[in-house]
Structures are given as structure tokens and as C-alpha cells.
Amino acid sequence: MAAQGALMTPLLKVDNLAVSFTTEAGSFRVVDDVSFSVTAGQTLGLVGESGCGKSVTALSLLGLLPKPAGRVVGGRALFQGQDLLALSPEQRYRIRGNKIAMIFQEPMTALNPVHSVGRQLMEVYELHRPELGKRERRALAAEMLRQVGIPEPEARLGSYPHQLSGGMRQRVMIAMALACEPDLLICDEPSTALDVTIQAQILHLIRELQQKTGMAVIFITHDLGVVAQVCDQVLVMYAGRSAEQAGVFDIFERPLHPYTQGLLSAIPRLERASKTILPTIKGQVPSIEEQVAGCRFANRCPHATDRCRRQPEAELAVVGHSVWCHHWREWG
Numbered sequence: 001m002a003a004q005g006a007l008m009t010p011l012l013k014v015d016n017l018a019v020s021f022t023t024e025a026g027s028f029r030v031v032d033d034v035s036f037s038v039t040a041g042q043t044l045g046l047v048g049e050s051g052c053g054k055s056v057t058a059l060s061l062l063g064l065l066p067k068p069a070g071r072v073v074g075g076r077a078l079f080q081g082q083d084l085l086a087l088s089p090e091q092r093y094r095i096r097g098n099k100i101a102m103i104f105q106e107p108m109t110a111l112n113p114v115h116s117v118g119r120q121l122m123e124v125y126e127l128h129r130p131e132l133g134k135r136e137r138r139a140l141a142a143e144m145l146r147q148v149g150i151p152e153p154e155a156r157l158g159s160y161p162h163q164l165s166g167g168m169r170q171r172v173m174i175a176m177a178l179a180c181e182p183d184l185l186i187c188d189e190p191s192t193a194l195d196v197t198i199q200a201q202i203l204h205l206i207r208e209l210q211q212k213t214g215m216a217v218i219f220i221t222h223d224l225g226v227v228a229q230v231c232d233q234v235l236v237m238y239a240g241r242s243a244e245q246a247g248v249f250d251i252f253e254r255p256l257h258p259y260t261q262g263l264l265s266a267i268p269r270l271e272r273a274s275k276t277i278l279p280t281i282k283g284q285v286p287s288i289e290e291q292v293a294g295c296r297f298a299n300r301c302p303h304a305t306d307r308c309r310r311q312p313e314a315e316l317a318v319v320g321h322s323v324w325c326h327h328w329r330e331w332g
């Protein structure tokens with residue numbers, strides 16, 4: 001039992017994360033009281049419509065919020081005994097791209113424009129596999145490019161980022177993130193710039209590495225098909241807050257939050273596992289400047305009552321399944 005308990009200890013445990021942005025109009029919470037954890041070897045999906053706070057959540061873990069506008073204003077994120085939200089820049093530098101790697105939505109920002117792809121990839125191996133000689137590192141770099149679907153990888157080692165298409169740059173970024181065999185990989189909508197075949201190949205590669213090294217993954221996506229394929233746990237976010245959290249099976253088969261139900265209901269069952277981009281639900285996400293007294297989903301919720309409009313939704317949990325909704329029992 002003790003060994004099992006140790007296995008279940010989360011690699012990352014985020015408690016009550018709160019992030020605010022200051023704009024000309026004032027200061028606003030864009031992530032509010034969000035908690036989740038990820039265990040080694042598992043994949044957590046962060047799901048929700050655009051603007052609901054998924055990227056901000058990921059960036060805050062790595063200390064990459066745009067300064068000075070964005071600021072962590074509450075919570076903690078325990079990773080291997082350290083609070084990621086309270087690290088010095090130096091400690092953070094040591095963890096980033098080493099123990100934690102992130103694949104961004106926009107790949108250009110993370111590649112150095114003045115160095116060749118091969119040099120950048122080989123630098124990763126210099127850091128992580130110092131025992132290897134230059135020739136071996138070069139071979140590994142080429143092999144990694146091949147694995148992420150880059151044709152003629154040997155020749156591509158000499159290319160500079162601007163000589164590659166957006167999709168190719170994204171693949172190089174993924175190669176660099178995977179080359180360092182991180183304990184935690186955060187993928188922020190990595191597939192938006194990739195075609196379907198490459199996407200499948202990369203998801204496969206991530207899963208292989210996960211099985212080999214026990215890497216934990218946080219997978220941010222609006223593609224429910226990808227969620228069904230790769231995630232073990234799912235956190236559905238709405239307007240900066242948690243809406244529902246459960247194992248992937250429960251999210252698809254027994255969604256309790258009207259928002260999750262809305263996301264799923266527009267998808268014909270047979271298609272759930274294939275082509276399933278988040279459908280649109282009528283109405284709009286409240287803007288961050290809007291003060292909402294009650295549940296933030298109330299203005300779009302088919303079941304909302306006066307209580308929902310007055311009182312913030314509280315977390316209700318059954319075993320392994322949490323839902324932030326006053327009324328879920330009535331239709332869950």
C-alpha cells in the first residue's frame with residue numbers, strides 16, 4: 001500500500017491558482033481559484049473555449065506571464081517539493097527546459113533565429129547527455145527530427161528557423177522539448193499548425209516517451225477528439241474558473257456541468273473519437289472586465305436559476321469527479 005501511495009503522489013499539485021492582468025481599465029482576475037494535479041506517466045487535459053485562461057495557467061507555472069501586466073496573485077504549485085510560483089529566476093531557469101518543457105502555441109518565439117536548427121537541438125543534448133560525443137549528439141538530433149516527421153533530417157540540421165515553414169518550426173520546437181526528456185511536458189494547443197498525419201505521429205511520440213520515462217503531460221486543447229485519445233484526467237475551464245474535473249471516461253460518458261454537456265452535446269456520438277473541435281454554445285463568455293456576482297456560466301446556461309445568478313458556484317465532489325454547479329444533481 002505504501003508503494004502504491006508513493007506512486008500516486010502527484011508530480012505537480014496546483015492549489016488555488018489566481019492570476020490577474022492589469023489593463024487601462026483596471027485589474028482583473030483571469031484565472032481564479034484553479035486547482036489540479038498531475039501524476040507521473042499521466043496526461044491532464046485542460047479544455048475550454050478560447051479566452052478561458054488555459055494558456056495563462058500554463059505560463060504562470062513557468063514564470064512566463066507577460067510582465068508587468070500579468071501577475072500571480074494567489075495559490076501555489078508544488079513540483080518535486082518546490083513551489084514553482086515562488087522560485088527565483090535562477091531556480092526557474094534551471095527547471096525550465098530541463099525538468100519542465102513547454103511546447104507553445106506560437107513556435108517562432110522560442111527558437112533562436114541566428115542559430116541553425118541542428119545547433120539548437122545539439123545544445124539540448126549537450127546539457128542533457130554530456131557523456132555523448134559530438135557525432136553521437138548529431139545523430140540523435142537528426143533522429144529526433146525524423147521522429148517528429150521532418151523529411152531529410154540530416155540536411156535540415158543546417159537550416160535556420162526562417163527557412164522553415166510554420167509547421168516545420170513547430171516540429172523542431174517539439175523535438176527540442178522532447179530531447180530533454182522532461183519530467184513534465186506542457187503542450188499548449190500544439191496541433192493547431194500541424195496537419196492531421198503529423199499530429200497523430202507527434203501524439204504517438206509523446207505517448208511513447210511517456211511510457212519510457214514516466215513523463216507527465218499537461219495537454220491544452222480545444223479538440224475533444226485529442227482529449228479522448230490522450231488524456232487520463234480532464235479539467236474543463238470556463239471564464240478563468242474550474243467548471244468540471246474528472247477522469248476522461250466520466251467527462252465523456254457522465255458530464256455533470258451544463259457547460260461540459262453543451263460542449264459534448266453538439267458532437268454526434270460516433271464522431272466523438274475522431275473529428276471533434278469544440279462546438280459553439282449560444283451566447284458569449286463574459287469578458288474579464290465584467291463583474292459577475294454568481295456563476296459565470298449562468299448567462300448561457302439553460303438551467304440557470306436566480307441562485308446561480310446571485311451566488312458563485314461552489315465545488316461539489318463525488319469520488320474523483322468535481323463539478324462547480326449549484327444544480328448538477330438535478331440533471332447530472
Ligand SMILES: Nc1ncnc2c1ncn2[C@@H]1O[C@H](COP(=O)(O)OP(=O)(O)O)[C@@H](O)[C@H]1O
Pocket residue numbers: 021022023030048049050051052053054055056057066069070288
Ligand atoms: N497580455 C495580456 N493582457 C491582458 N489580458 C490578457 C493577456 N493575455 C491574456 N489575457 C486575458 O486572459 C484571459 C485568458 O487568456 P488565455 O489564457 O490566453 O486563454 P486561452 O488560452 O484559454 O484561450 C483572456 O480573457 C485574455 O483576454
Ligand SMILES: [Mg+2]
Pocket residue numbers: 054055056105188
Ligand atoms: Mg491559449
